[in-house]
Amino acid sequence: METSISSHPERGPWGNPRWRGNASGYFYKDLFEALGPKTFVDPMVGSGTSVEVAREMGIEAVGLDLHSGFNILRDSILEIVGRPADLVFSHPPYHDMIVYSGEVWGDEPHPDDLSRAGSVEEFADKLHQAVLNQRTATKPGGHYGVLIGDLRRQGRYYSFQAELIARLPTDELAAVLVKVQHNVSSNARNYRLRYPRIMHEYALLWRKQDRSTYQVIGAMAFPQKRRLEGTWRALVRQAMVEHGGEAALADLYRTLEEGAPERVRNNPHWKAKVRQVLQRHGDFRPLARGVWALAA
Numbered sequence: 001m002e003t004s005i006s007s008h009p010e011r012g013p014w015g016n017p018r019w020r021g022n023a024s025g026y027f028y029k030d031l032f033e034a035l036g037p038k039t040f041v042d043p044m045v046g047s048g049t050s051v052e053v054a055r056e057m058g059i060e061a062v063g064l065d066l067h068s069g070f071n072i073l074r075d076s077i078l079e080i081v082g083r084p085a086d087l088v089f090s091h092p093p094y095h096d097m098i099v100y101s102g103e104v105w106g107d108e109p110h111p112d113d114l115s116r117a118g119s120v121e122e123f124a125d126k127l128h129q130a131v132l133n134q135r136t137a138t139k140p141g142g143h144y145g146v147l148i149g150d151l152r153r154q155g156r157y158y159s160f161q162a163e164l165i166a167r168l169p170t171d172e173l174a175a176v177l178v179k180v181q182h183n184v185s186s187n188a189r190n191y192r193l194r195y196p197r198i199m200h201e202y203a204l205l206w207r208k209q210d211r212s213t214y215q216v217i218g219a220m221a222f223p224q225k226r227r228l229e230g231t232w233r234a235l236v237r238q239a240m241v242e243h244g245g246e247a248a249l250a251d252l253y254r255t256l257e258e259g260a261p262e263r264v265r266n267n268p269h270w271k272a273k274v275r276q277v278l279q280r281h282g283d284f285r286p287l288a289r290g291v292w293a294l295a296a
Contacts, residue, residue: 008030012250014048014053019104022046022049023049023091025049025053029057030049032057032059033088033117035143037054038057038060038086039060039061039083039085040062040085040086041085041174042061042064043065044046044066044072046065048063050089051063064077064080070293072112072130072133076137077136078137084138086138086142087142087143087144088134088142089145089146090128090130090145091147091148092127092146093113095160096115098115099115099116100116114126125158127146128167131168134146135206136250140209142207143174143205145204146203146204148203148204161176161202175203175205177202178202179204181201188265231263232263233283235256235259236256236277236284237283237284239259240292241294242286243255246291247291247293248290249292252274256270
């Protein structure tokens with residue numbers, strides 16, 4: 001995989017061609033050649049494409065899946081496999097774009113099937129948990145990741161790759177690859193679309209550092225806190241811009257109450273937060289008592 005773009009129109013001889021949502025085996029071949037793992041685990045193996053490619057290349061490979069009894073939301077990958085792997089990579093459902101349990105496999109819906117999640121938010125939470133499970137099963141210095149696509153539904157665009165990047169440690173993110181989609185069923189349909197049809201997926205790769213997943217989850221609180229602080233800074237700055245670059249505190253309060261009611265409602269100390277932002281950041285300077293301006 002010499003570039004960040006992967007495009008393989010043919011799926012190859014691996015796996016079951018009738019299994020919906022299959023990725024090309026050539027994609028996995030490129031991935032394995034680039035990373036050179038000696039051990040590989042796919043905890044959402046589907047019809048087995050990834051594992052077949054790995055074993056053909058002499059890589060020790062384990063395939064797990066909900067349809068064969070492994071539940072990534074309840075079972076430890078590391079405990080099942082017995083030792084951490086060089087690469088733990090999965091191709092999860094893209095929410096309910098393709099529904100698996102009770103449709104592609106099995107007679108009944110499974111409550112922990114990611115494609116049966118009741119909402120996009122529930123799906124994102126479960127996907128996050130699944131990838132953390134993968135991380136735990138990865139050797140320090142090894143790689144974990146997913147092949148994931150985005151979803152457009154009822155006029156909204158949901159970027160699952162952006163959601164995962166935001167939820168996982170930024171200092172472990174190693175690569176974002178764009179994989180071109182070929183031979184998907186929607187290609188045969190005619191749509192009247194305002195925006196381009198989604199014809200790509202993302203392969204996201206993280207390289208695990210030598211720290212526990214619990215430490216990672218705890219550390220994620222600090223970037224989230226910085227993002228929250230940045231949001232308040234942007235809100236105050238925008239309110240200041242709307243007042244021509246300078247405003248009294250009372251005017252800023254009123255503008256924020258009208259323009260960001262949810263943010264105000266969710267923070268009972270929001271006025272103190274506004275004053276803190278004004279005092280701490282070089283974006284703002286005091287003009288007189290209770291009056292602030294954007295710094296030059």
